[in-house]
Amino acid sequence: MVNSVVDLSLTKSRSRRPRLKRLKRLCLGLAVVGVLLASSQWWPVSPTNLSVGNRLLTSGVLASWRDGNLIVLVRHEERCDRSENPCFGPADGLTIHGTEQAEKTGQAFKTLGMEGSDVLSSPTTRTAQTSLFMFGKTLISPGPLAICGDAMGEEMLTHKLPGRNLVLITHSACINDFEQALGYPHAVAAEYGSALFVEVLGNGKFKAVGMMNSEDWVAALKQL
Structure with missing residues (x-):
């Protein structure tokens, strides 16, 4: 009975680690995207397109x-x-x-x-x-x-x-x-x-x- 409980605990611990890694990678990716979007507002690629609007x-x-x-x-x-x-x-x-x-x-x-x-x-x-x-x-x-x-x-x-x-x-x-x-x-x-x-x-x-x-x-x- 004791062995069964110990085995179950180890299994749960191992299964969380990949999830945490994936979550960290996702958060890092979202952070990079956010920085790129923010920087694009201050770092224009080309001069203004004068044909738009008036x-x-x-x-x-x-x-x-x-x-x-x-x-x-x-x-x-x-x-x-x-x-x-x-x-x-x-x-x-x-x-x-x-x-x-x-x-x-x-x-x-x-x-x-x-x-x-x-x-x-x-x-x-x-x-x-x-x-x-x-x-x-x-x-x-x-x-x-x-x-x-x-x-x-x-x-x-x-x-x-x-x-x-x-x-x-x-x-x-x-x-x-x-x-x-x-x-x-x-x-x-x-x-x-x-x-x-x-x-x-x-x-x-x-x-x-x-x-x-x-x-x-x-x-x-x-x-x-």
Whole structure:
């Protein structure tokens, strides 16, 4: 009888240990998820999507655009050597589809008003063609290389005139460089024709206002 009681006690003791371990693992997992969710509120992955709701107004983009306080980095449209679509011209330039999309995005910028804005293009065929089809002109940035890297903010300021926006036709890698400098080290890669709006503050610093993908312009402009 004594042996029976002892055996039963040992069996119960062993059965609780795996349960306690599973419970601890569950609690740890929930804690990790909670930390990740909380940190995501303070560590945004990408700049604000300006196509949502009425953010062209509520974000201050439209007011800053009218005041000439913005630098806008626009990624070139679809490049021919990375697409199966027909080329417009040289292989290092755009596809025909890319030129059509550039015209549509250019029309969106013209709706905002281009009178107070200057356009500058990176020195490559695909960016020059994008600028031409978007805005009807191409002004190449001086030097053989694109405005990229850690010091690109300072370099862009040398081309921005007071009270006038600067629209820079550039590359996804350059946009990513600037997003990292603005505090978005894990930002999603810029799509073809997408635009990063950055406000130039009074102290010469920068503030990312938001992103606009080319296919979202039509819906966003209807909110104005």
